[in-house]
Amino acid sequence: MDxxxxxxxxxxxxxxxxxxxxxxxxLAAAASIxxxxxxxxxxxxxxxxxxxxWVAAVGLLPVGAAAQLLYRHSVIGMVLSLVLMGVLIRYRxxxxxxxxxxxxxxxxxxxxxxxAVSVTVGLLxxxxxxxxxxxxxxxxxxxxxxxxxxxGFEGPVGYRHGADYTVGYSLGALGLLTVAxxxxxxxxxxxxxxxxxxxxxxxxxxxLTAHGRRDSLGxxxxxxxxxxxxxxxxxxxxxxxxxxxxMLASGDPVGDVEAWPGAIARFMEEAQxxxxxPAVMGCSETGGEVWTRETGxxxxxxxxxxxxxxxxxxxxxxxMRNVRQMVKRIERAGYRTRVRRADELSPxxxxxxRRAAADWxxxxxxxxxxxxLGRIGDPADxxxxxxxxxxxxxxxxxxxxxxxxxxxxxxxxxGRDGMSLExxxxxxxxxxxxxxLLIVAALRAAPSWAWSGCR
Numbered sequence: 250m251d252x253x254x255x256x257x258x259x260x261x262x263x264x265x266x267x268x269x270x271x272x273x274x275x276l277a278a279a280a281s282i283x284x285x286x287x288x289x290x291x292x293x294x295x296x297x298x299x300x301x302x303w304v305a306a307v308g309l310l311p312v313g314a315a316a317q318l319l320y321r322h323s324v325i326g327m328v329l330s331l332v333l334m335g336v337l338i339r340y341r342x343x344x345x346x347x348x349x350x351x352x353x354x355x356x357x358x359x360x361x362x363x364x365a366v367s368v369t370v371g372l373l374x375x376x377x378x379x380x381x382x383x384x385x386x387x388x389x390x391x392x393x394x395x396x397x398x399x400x401g402f403e404g405p406v407g408y409r410h411g412a413d414y415t416v417g418y419s420l421g422a423l424g425l426l427t428v429a430x431x432x433x434x435x436x437x438x439x440x441x442x443x444x445x446x447x448x449x450x451x452x453x454x455x456x457l458t459a460h461g462r463r464d465s466l467g468x469x470x471x472x473x474x475x476x477x478x479x480x481x482x483x484x485x486x487x488x489x490x491x492x493x494x495x496m497l498a499s500g501d502p503v504g505d506v507e508a509w510p511g512a513i514a515r516f517m518e519e520a521q522x523x524x525x526x527p528a529v530m531g532c533s534e535t536g537g538e539v540w541t542r543e544t545g546x547x548x549x550x551x552x553x554x555x556x557x558x559x560x561x562x563x564x565x566x567x568x569m570r571n572v573r574q575m576v577k578r579i580e581r582a583g584y585r586t587r588v589r590r591a592d593e594l595s596p597x598x599x600x601x602x603r604r605a606a607a608d609w610x611x612x613x614x615x616x617x618x619x620x621x622l623g624r625i626g627d628p629a630d631x632x633x634x635x636x637x638x639x640x641x642x643x644x645x646x647x648x649x650x651x652x653x654x655x656x657x658x659x660x661x662x663x664g665r666d667g668m669s670l671e672x673x674x675x676x677x678x679x680x681x682x683x684x685x686l687l688i689v690a691a692l693r694a695a696p697s698w699a700w701s702g703c704r
Contacts, residue, residue, distance in 0.1 A: 284313035297524040303344035310334035346524030356435035371395035383407035399424035456504040462664025466500035480511030496525035501536035586690035592631030599626035609674040634660040656683035
């Protein structure tokens, strides 16, 4: 503004500012920086029409206006801030979105923790120039200097040789860091966290028992890092997780098809209340039709689903020749398989399988939100099926960290008579073909549990 309107550089505001105490100018400078930084952080929340972001912005803008006038002597900057505040107040009804869960308490914890760290580090900074300190300030005076410095003021401790600038800017930076991280945590989009309660899980299992055959991905609704909304009748539910402001549902709604619209309506109400963007991933063709009809969302084809009818499965014939040869070659190499329900394994063996699966994953990032349960051997999942491949170490060779275990597949129930592949992991040193070997072993064992289908 000073460049565009040079006449505003020197005005009565400058003359008035010269009469104010020096601390006021320092406070205005610090406030100008902090308010500008906070308003930048609030932009995302205002875009999502968050009520808390609106309240913060309306409170900060007059502070910023005063800082513009006292520090920059900018009348135009002050007017623009006040005009923006007026616009926000005029359209306050548009900013009604609820805050994302947990952000308030996480921000408060960060403010307390960072505040304590800032004070501790600030004391070290104050004492970092012992030769430049004037006199012998007490611990109380040093602490007072730190507290004033975090807010951009000059404290009671005096310095020589320009050290006061170094100390002052360092303390101010600590204060800005505390404010910035607290504001980020208060207004950032929600991050995934476990919220599926034991009661929610019990209700979902009841719906899956009655209606689980319809959707091969239904059991994955039991992931415990999801939240759930139920239809008013309680006969259907939608499970979801919020990622970067997107309310992401996976698979079809769980439960009675007739109650799906009620569950979807609750889902959309929750998304609107928090200003989240609704989205669905991995639903069936029927589910896609219901979602698009009830919400107006667009549908994209993601891919086809491979389903094996156990009664018709065979390794005979030209089409299965490659699989048949692979399985026979692996078996001749000395591998053996075991297919059991999870509740048939000992706690020690389950723990070894869990550790092996985590180690063999290869990356820290877990993918498969819509088609992964995210756990193995949980007491509540005793009806899951675990297929393992084993091979004893060659003579003279040492066994691996997991003994003779070389690969694992984990299946979850699909209705009353099916199973859905949830996880497949293998030791990288194992021979190729582990997945083919274990899938064939699981399909051969399925009839003993009266299971007719595998996905």
